Amino acid sequence: MKRRDVLYALAAGALAPLLLSGCGFQLRGSDMPTTLPELSLAGDTESGLAREFISRLQRAGSGVSDQAPWVVTLGTPRLEERTLGGEGRASRDHELTLRASVALQERSDDTYHLHTETLSTSTRIRVNDDDLLNREALFSEARGQLEKQLAQKILARLVNVASWQ
Structure with missing residues (x-):
């Protein structure tokens, strides 16, 4: 690489933030509210995902109430498994x-601010298929981690969608 190319690359890197700030660009999350309003939960409220979601809401300074002005409807979580690699191993x-x-709906006027969007998260684990007890423990632990990640993703999505009043 020529010296001139390196100087151009450095100059472009130095000017990029200046140009982006001039057009109004902001990183996501820089102006997120610190607390969410109280929410009502509908749909599948008994799953591990729902319990994790409620726990994260409470840690964020919010809560769940049947009379809350916002209704979050959670669908039943689906765990999909795909085996990677050849047979016989x-x-x-x-x-x-x-x-x-x-889904996110405002109770006062039944307006949907998020209309049934599917969110997902994934992970990879290595499992010895001959060790059934360990296999189930690994899958259970992975599901718990995925529930935590998906609950966080749902909260982040709700914050970005709604215009909390």
Whole structure:
């Protein structure tokens, strides 16, 4: 690489933030509210995902009430498994994806601010298919981690969609 090319690259890198700030660009999350309003939960409220979602709401300074002005509808979470690698191997990688739909509705005028969007998160684990007890423990632990990640993703999505009053 020529010296001139390096100088151009450095100059472009130095000017990029200046140009982006001039057009009104801001990173996501820089002006997110620190607390969410109280929410009402509908749909699948008994799943591990729902329990994790409620826990994260409470840690964010919000809560769940049947009379809340905003209704979050959670769909039943679906865990999809995809086996990676060839047949006949005792230890294989598995890709696990947890998906759930979410909707956000304002109770006062029944306006949907988020109309049934499906969010997902995934992970890969290596499992020895011959060790059934360990296999179930690994899958259970992975599902718990995916529920935590998806609950956080749902909260972030709700903050970005709604115009909280």
